[in-house]
Amino acid sequence: MMGSGKSTVGKILAEVLGYSYFDSDSLVEQAVGMPSVAQIFKVHSEAFFRDSESSVLRDLSSMHRLVVATGGGAVIRPVNWRYMKKGLSIMLDVPLDALAKRIAQVGTASRPLLDQPSADPYTA
Numbered sequence: 001m002m003g004s005g006k007s008t009v010g011k012i013l014a015e016v017l018g019y020s021y022f023d024s025d026s027l028v029e030q031a032v033g034m035p036s037v038a039q040i041f042k043v044h045s046e047a048f049f050r051d052s053e054s055s056v057l058r059d060l061s062s063m064h065r066l067v068v069a070t071g072g073g074a075v076i077r078p079v080n081w082r083y084m085k086k087g088l089s090i091m092l093d094v095p096l097d098a099l100a101k102r103i104a105q106v107g108t109a110s111r112p113l114l115d116q117p118s119a120d121p122y123t124a
Ligand SMILES: Nc1ncnc2c1ncn2[C@@H]1O[C@H](COP(=O)(O)OP(=O)(O)OP(=O)(O)O)[C@@H](O)[C@H]1O
Pocket: 001, 002, 003, 004, 005, 006, 007, 008, 009, 069, 070, 071, 072, 102
């Protein structure tokens, strides 16, 4: 879920376990050669982003002793579950109103799925 604390909690968990930490959105940005998920969605498409995300998750799934903060939308593709099930998956269950407050604090410009007039109740 977007803004649920995957990066914050993932880094702490990796540190405590002595594991490596990876953020799959950052790895997709590196693989595509673009600075943000928002730009990848805009210049290419969500489907293009999801293809690259699946490829990143497939590569990560063959590694050991790592914590991965996935993109909030990684769960929508069944193939990604195959990769995530190679390890333990943790869902951060944050109440929607708390998520809305966190996202509103930084705005939706960097969030392509929320940065649309009809789907932007958080900053209204
Ligand atoms: N347990 C928590 N309690 C309160 N605030 C938190 C908690 N975890 C994270 N936050 C705050 O929520 C915001 C989003 O956190 P974070 O960037 O870790 O989420 P994310 O799930 O990685 O987000 P993204 O959807 O951008 O990948 C940050 O401002 C962070 O400081």
